[in-house]
Each structure stands twice: as structure tokens, then as C-alpha cells.
Amino acid sequence: MTKQEERCRLVLIVPEGADDADLAKKLEQALGAGDVASVILPQYSLDDGLFQKRAELLVPLIQEAGAAALIAGDSRVAGRVKADGLHLVAKAEELVEAIEKFAPKMIVGAGGAADRHAALEIGEARPDYIFFGKLDGDIKPEAHPKNLALAEWWASMIEIPCIVMAGTDIESALPVAESGAEFVAFHRGVFDHAEGTADAVRRINAVLDEKAPRFEA
Template sequence: MNTLFRLKGLYAITDSQLAANSNLIDQVAQALAGGANIIQYRDKSGDPAKRLEEAQALLRLCREHAVPLIINDDVELAAQIGADGVHLGRGDPDLDAARSRLGREAIIGVSCYNQFERALSAQQAEADYIAFGRFFPSSVKPEAVQADIDLLHRARDELELPTVAIGGITPENGGALIKAGADMLAVIHGVFGQADVKAACERFTELFKQKEVSPT
């Protein structure tokens, strides 16, 4: 993994539908200004030319802010633009194939849903982070499996990888996930579905600042 990046804090994930009536690049610029530490490009439109153009523009923007750009699902797109990494879910290429294509420096994350055994396998395969969720009802993936917060406690105690929590996360409920062991909060609608993206990100980043100053 590229050790220049610290995998901690707000992990903002784009959504093509939420950007339909505004400019995706402007949205991400606002998220970065609000303190997002990781950006994931997630686009399910099936338009290769659009995806390539947006991903390249986002990579340039993320480089300006020294923030990693992760590509959702698409190993080839990540390789084509030289993105910092890829996030893999069920049905995507396996981690070994992604590592072979992207190299040792790539950041590779794996969705583990509500399955701790999948997280153990990801650690053994040398993933760079794992993600559990959904923890709360999600407007983006309402059908996603429910994950128990005990997974975060267990990951903190038994794993050596940074852990992402995802699914219906808001500034009101995210603090409990950080306290339980989440290193990153992955947010879609709670960031890009808000009228003021920068202010929304600032509310999330404040949760991590509170964790840093709270007594242990």
C-alpha cells in the first residue's frame, strides 16, 4: 500500500444519481474542502467514456489535495488512469488478481458485509482495509444485509487492518461506530445527497476530532 496516505476519517463515495443535477467534480471539491480523507468513485451508469473522463478529473483533483482516489469495482479503470486503488465487493475480481494488475502500492479494500470470516480472508490475502455494513437503513442500498456493531469491536481486537463502516451513516449515529472501532466512515447520501456538501463533511470530520481528544 502507498504509505503516503493515512486510511482514517471520512471516506466519501460518489453516486451518479446524486450528481445528476449538479457537477460531480464540484461536489467532490466541496467534500475535500470539508475534510474528506478518501474519495471513492462509484458510477453504475455503464457509460465507459463518461466514467473515464470523470475518473481522470477526480484523480487530478485528489492529487491536488493529497487524498487517495479509490475506484469502485473496476480494476481496469483503476489501472488505466493510475488511481490509488480499488474497492472490491462480492462478484468482483479477487484480491490477488487485482493486486497483480495494480501493483503492491495500490490500496485495495474489500467489502465484508456482515461476515467476519470474509474479513479474516481479506487480511490473509493482504487487503489494505476491510468494510462492514450496512449498519443503518440505507437509501442507496436498502436491500443490503444488516451488520452488527459487534463486528467493529471484534475487528478492533482481532484484525490488523483499518476498518470501514458503511450504510445509512449520519453525523448523529456515526460517533458510536467510531467509538466501536471504525477507522473510517463511508458515506454516500449523507455527503453527496446534502444541499451543502462541504458543511456535511465538516460535521463528519468533527466526529473524528472528538475521538482524538476524548479520554481513553
């Protein structure tokens, strides 16, 4: 079998959830079921204290499984819980400041690339990755066609890796991989999967192992 690093890899986005213990259980099962490159933890509507408490519970689980734990938005929480990185949706100048402050000690990735112009502005800041789509943007079974088109354009000319938001259907991983994207992000497609998060991760990796194009060395 081809090494997992040679094809598109899975990124998980933790859902909102009301119960941290339940979230931790689902995440632990997902991480134990197959290759996961990283996990992004958004704050959603939690206040800072509750968000930090959630991060303190989940970040060690992520890291122990060998994945990178990325905190969305809050650099203070990221520092306190010793996360591996930050996921930011910010103006280009704010992104530059964050990269200067936190990289290379921490991964600094960027969302908010709604079109080619915005993507190129973000790219000038040299983040560790660019994210096409919204963290909660998986509202249909398939990945959004605009994000797939942006990824195909980006991957053909820019070396900075990209993550593309998948749809709710497991099979939506394949069109993302075929776009040339290095990573495919799943949210509801994993955490709301009828057979559980472990089954979802196994099935996504099986699709990618069997059908995803391989990157050139």
C-alpha cells in the same frame, strides 16, 4: 488538537449523479472543508466510456486535495486515470490475484464482508482495508448494527484497517468511531446534506475531533 491520523477518519463515496460537473463541484467543496482520507468512485450504471470520463474529471480533484482516489471494480479505468487504488468486491482467490498484480503500487481494498466468515476469508488475502457495509447501504439515519458489530469484532483482533458505512445522519459517525474502525464512509449523508457537502464534512470532522476515541500510538 490531536492529529487527525490518531482517530477515525472520513471516507467519501461519490453518488450516482447525472451531471459530472455538478458532482465535481460538490466533491471539490467537500474536499476543501476538512480532513478526507479517501474517496471511492463506483461505476453504478455507467458504461465503461462514461465511467472513465467521470473518473478523469474527479480523480485529479481528489488527489489535489490530498486524498486517495479509489476506483470501485474496474482496474483498467483505475490504471488509465492513475487512481491511487481499487475497491473490490470479489471472491477470495480473485482478491489474492488482484493484490499480487497491483499492490503495493496501488491500494487494494475489499468489500463484501457480510459476516465473520467472509471477513476472515478476505483478511487472509491481506487487502489494505476491509469495508463493512455496501457502498450505497446508507438507507437509514444510523449505521447498520451488524456492520458496527463486525467492525468492533474485527478491530479488536485484526490489524488490517476497516471502513464502516455510516448512516445518512452526520451523528452516525460517532458509533462507527466507537467501534474501533479506522475509517467511516459517508455517501448520502454528505452529498444529500441540506446545507451542502462542505457543511457536512465540517460537521463530521467536528464530531470526530471532539468525541471520537484516539488510537494508541
